[in-house]
Amino acid sequence: MGNQLDISPNTAKKHVLNIYSKLHVNNKTQALALAYEKGLI
Numbered sequence: 001m002g003n004q005l006d007i008s009p010n011t012a013k014k015h016v017l018n019i020y021s022k023l024h025v026n027n028k029t030q031a032l033a034l035a036y037e038k039g040l041i
Contacts, residue, residue, distance in 0.1 A: 005012065025031045035041050 007015075020026060020031060023031055023034055025034055032041070
């Protein structure tokens with residue numbers, strides 16, 4: 001993902017962790033479950 005955005009892997013990871021924090025989830029699975037519950041996917 002970082003390569004596509006032209007940012008370092010650490011920066012990409014930090015962005016993902018910030019998104020998880022805002023969603024009040026801890027990982028990708030929980031984020032996907034939340035998106036499914038909200039009807040986003």
